[in-house]
Amino acid sequence: MYRLYDYLPSGNGYKVRLTLRYLALPYEVVEVDIKQGASRTPEFLAMNPNGRIPVLDVPGRGLLAESHAIISYLGKGSSLVPDDSWDEALMWQWMCFEQYNLEPAIGTARFWLRSQRRTAEELGERLTEKLNAGRAALEVLEKGLSGRNFLVGDFYSLADIALYAYTHVAPEAGIDLHPYPAIRSWIRNIESERRWAPITSR
Amino acid sequence: MYRLYDYLPSGNGYKVRLTLRYLALPYEVVEVDIKQGASRTPEFLAMNPNGRIPVLDVPGRGLLAESHAIISYLGKGSSLVPDDSWDEALMWQWMCFEQYNLEPAIGTARFWLRSQRRTAEELGERLTEKLNAGRAALEVLEKGLSGRNFLVGDFYSLADIALYAYTHVAPEAGIDLHPYPAIRSWIRNIESERRWAPITSR
Known part of the structure; x- marks a missing residue:
């Protein structure tokens, strides 16, 4: 196992x-x-x-x-990875973007606030920078999701799992998702996938 | 083309x-x-x-x-990507590490110093943090390369290309590579690969 x-x-x-x-x-x-x-x-x-x-x-x-x-x-070999090599490349494009732009911003701000229980006052400009970077990443994601149900092709892939993980908890980092309708709709699509479970589920 | x-x-x-x-x-x-x-x-x-x-x-x-x-x-499909799925996973492990830990540290410090021509005095603590993170990433890379010619299996792969790019210019970010003998030996292996060319070659 x-x-x-x-x-x-x-x-x-x-x-x-x-x-x-x-x-x-x-x-x-x-x-x-x-x-x-x-x-x-x-x-x-x-x-x-x-x-x-x-x-x-x-x-x-x-x-x-x-x-x-x-x-x-x-x-690998499952429906979560596109068969088409171009779609697979687009999947990785989104996943690399997540690790470089989205996670270091939203994930770090959330960790400071939620896990370390530090305050916005204490974090000051460092938090502001992270939140600005997080919003910039969400703008890119919102554009990418415009008119789409999922990030790549029209099916649920590893890209959706990878980008959803920190995006849907952006409010825990102090980022309101209201200005991002395509993201909110995509979050609903993912949360209706089979075997979805909340973030702290084992 | x-x-x-x-x-x-x-x-x-x-x-x-x-x-x-x-x-x-x-x-x-x-x-x-x-x-x-x-x-x-x-x-x-x-x-x-x-x-x-x-x-x-x-x-x-x-x-x-x-x-x-x-x-x-x-x-994809070339000798630069391992056929074995476990080796391919290890290739991606190194490539993800590069994007999250190595590039944001060494790449950013190098960009500030070399491309933006900012000074260490002007950058202060922000530069120190990047250099510390860069050295921590190089420690991990040094351990991974110990006793090996290349990062995955015993052949040149995308992992070597991806990690080499910013590692070999660490001195331009103010990081001396002398304390990392396995890294220095690996750099020599890569630079003797066919069709290698210096970083600013078109």
């Missing part, structure tokens, strides 16, 4: 859990309390020298880190 | 140029002076709403952004 080292409020871990659930792959979760430094212990660093969750233990193969590497490994 | 919208000192653009050259795919370069805002004009934003180079115009298909999406599209 797959073993997932994860921190349940993490959007990156959630991407893996959504993918495992969608594909009906049995797995167990080992919780790693990143707030308490549990991903920086010598034991954890021996599993992932980068000191981050999620890490997936794949029976017979080994340990795999990085949420998008994990979901693409799990999703 | 492929048309690449690029800024020649960019490590992200360089990844695409190295891949195109390695695969002997003919291409032309359209230079975009990102220092002068040329990637934020209405014309450029119509091509890539995220306002970033590189963008590849693929005849008969369209425009593709994000360096790793582009190189994986180009490299």
Whole structure:
């Protein structure tokens, strides 16, 4: 059985859990309390020298880190990865955009506010920068979703899972999703997919 | 013929140029002076709403952004992408690590210092943070390369191209590579690959 080292409020871990659930792959979760430094212990660093969750233990193969590497490994050959190579490239385009532009902004601001319980006053300009970057990323996503049900082709793919994870919790980072109607409609599409579950579900 | 919208000192653009050259795919370069805002004009934003180079115009298909999406599209089916799905997952693990941990640190510090010609004094703590994050990423890379010629399997792959691009110019960001012998040896391996060319080559 797959073993997932994860921190349940993490959007990156959630991407893996959504993918495992969608594909009906049995797995167990080992919780790693990143707030308490549990991903920086010598034991954890021996599993992932980068000191981050999620890490997936794949029976017979080994340990795999990085949420998008994990979901693409799990999703290979399934309906979550487009057959057409151009569509697959567009899927990765969105997933790379998420890791570079969306997650570092929205995910980090959310972590500071929600997990570390720091305040906007205390964070000051650093938070403002993150929120501005998060809104800029959401503008790009809103444009990409205009007139579409899903990000690539017209079907649910890893790109949707990857971008949804932090987008739908943007309000927890202090970003109102009201100005983004295409994003809100896409969130509803994803949440009506089979085997969807909320972010902190195991 | 492929048309690449690029800024020649960019490590992200360089990844695409190295891949195109390695695969002997003919291409032309359209230079975009990102220092002068040329990637934020209405014309450029119509091509890539995220306002970033590189963008590849693929005849008969369209425009593709994000360096790793582009190189994986180009490299599909070639020797640069492992046949084995686990090795392919490890390739993506390194490529995701690069986009999240290495490039934002080393690439950004290098851009501030080299392209924007800002000084360490002027940048202060923001530069220190980037350099610390850059050195932490290099530590992870050094561990990953220990006892190996290349990052995945024992052959040159997209992971090597993707990680090499900003690693080999770390000195331009003010990071000395002397403490990383495995990285230095790996850089020599890559620079002896066929069709290698320096970063600002068209």
